[in-house]
Amino acid sequence: MIFKRFKKEAAPSRITVTLPEVKQAVRQFENDMPPKINRTVLLKEDKSIDLSRLTRYLGGVSDQKFYMSRETFEIFDEGEKDIPYFLDLVQSAVDSYFSDTGKLPLLEEAPLPEVHFRLLASQRYLKEVPPFPLYITDEELMLTHRSEHFK
Incomplete structure (x- = not known):
């Protein structure tokens, strides 16, 4: 039996992000997706954005919450949820x-x-x-x- 050693990847770093950074990450995400997939796939039931899916665009994981309108695609911070x-x-x-x-x-x-x-x-x-x-x-x-x- 051959055992392979896997290098453990470092967990993404915790970060704080701004509203403009989230907007840019969402645009990049959508641009990278196939044509029939839009940014609404990032929405959770409470209209918050699943930031864990934007880690590669943001450079880490944020515990902050941002919200998006499914109809207008406009993005808001916690204070305007x-x-x-x-x-x-x-x-x-x-x-x-x-x-x-x-x-x-x-x-x-x-x-x-x-x-x-x-x-x-x-x-x-x-x-x-x-x-x-x-x-x-x-x-x-x-x-x-x-x-x-x-x-």
Whole structure:
């Protein structure tokens, strides 16, 4: 019987990462994947990103949590973890409303294209109302929480 000695690989080092580093790692991951696989494969059930799958791009393992919207692909740090949940919830409602009516659910007389949550809720498209405004962009009617997007 022949026994081979395997060199034990060193465990990846623990690191602290920034939001821009995670965004870059996610882009690199997606670029390295076959065409039909996108970055949403990195998402866990709670919308957090599985950073262990990005170790080779980040240069180590981070215990931090970052979150991503499945609908808009926008990435957030721990302090903004509720934003991707509401982006996905409302984006789905806006898409369904638009598909059914051909209209965008916008607040009338609002200075920005703000989503009319009460309209969506009253029509049963939205089950939960976000605690912050969301806006519809011109880019494929995707949502954003950033009002500065329109300046």
